[in-house]
Amino acid sequence: MKAVALFSGGLDSTLAMALMIEQGIEVVGLNVNIGFGSTKDRREHMEKMCQQVGAEFMEVDIRSQFLRDILFSPKYGYGKNFNPCIDCHGNMFRVAKEIMVEVGASFLISGEVVGQRPKSQNSQALKIVEELGETDELLIRPLSAKLLKKTVPERNGWVDREKLLRISGRGRETQMKLAERFGLSDFETPAGGCLLTDSFFATKIRDFVKYDKLEVDDIDILKFGRHFRLEDGAKLVIGRNLEDNNGLKSVKSKKFISLEGVGVKSPIALISKDASEKDLFFGCSAVLSYTKAENREYEVEIGEKERVLVSPISRDEVRKYSL
Ligand code: SF4
Incomplete structure (x- = not known):
């Protein structure tokens, strides 16, 4: 069984991949480049994180499409600054689904955690993002799966729901323990996130x-x-x-x-x-x-x-x- 994970280089998406790989799933860590990453080159960091958990790293450049379809006309508006996070996430899932088909994978993974970001990661926002991404219940969020509805990979027995987690909120304690369990090192993301924020x-x-x-x-x-x-x-x-x-x-x-x-x-x-x-x-x-x-x-x-x-x-x- 193969899956495509939306991968930012951060700890949560790395752990989501690790939990799936632990269940024998082959994982492609997909970084979607919208053009507004920091000026620091994070590619090396992302490759290292993928290597540590045994995922294949892949990058896709969607800058033109993001400028044309998302940045100036987000259906769900902006966060605090110029960040159209809900539409941007939905769009990333749509892109990831296309790649999923291309690479012969069966489902999608994301490191989102319920309630971690008040506006873009509450239960309602997670649902909207799925709709926008047309993910057809193929998207699994291993870190919060037990708090969410069963997805196709769980219902079909591709993934064992019992081994998934129920993390919610902004705390990092469980993630830190998991990082230790998986033996991850240097997982702090190099400075500078999305400039739209x-x-x-x-x-x-x-x-x-x-x-x-x-x-x-x-x-x-x-x-x-x-x-x-x-x-x-x-x-x-x-x-x-x-x-x-x-x-x-x-x-x-x-x-x-x-x-x-x-x-x-x-x-x-x-x-x-x-x-x-x-x-x-x-x-x-x-x-x-x-x-x-x-x-x-x-x-x-x-x-x-x-x-x-x-x-x-x-x-x-x-x-x-x-x-
Ligand atoms: S922070 Fe930036 S990259 Fe992340 S979802 Fe929001 S707009 Fe997209």
């Missing part, structure tokens, strides 16, 4: 979509740097450190062009390609204001081809346009 990130998305359509290649620009919206509407992003600068350099969006001071240690900045001349010159001066430039003219390179001569302006002047 971050209030400042939500501000950046709201600002972006006021002026432009958010597409997959634009997502990364929201993850790095200081963000400004200039007088004529151009977006300006200035790197704060090496990580930001490297991140901004790797942004694939064709809607932005880079700015970098010449002859002075300069951050990398990106500005809207269609910026007005006024915004463009302001952006060039703003970049210099985040350097140790003296009060004189410097060249600023625009998109590695063109250079202009500008003087730095005060940071207070730039901050007026900060998000």
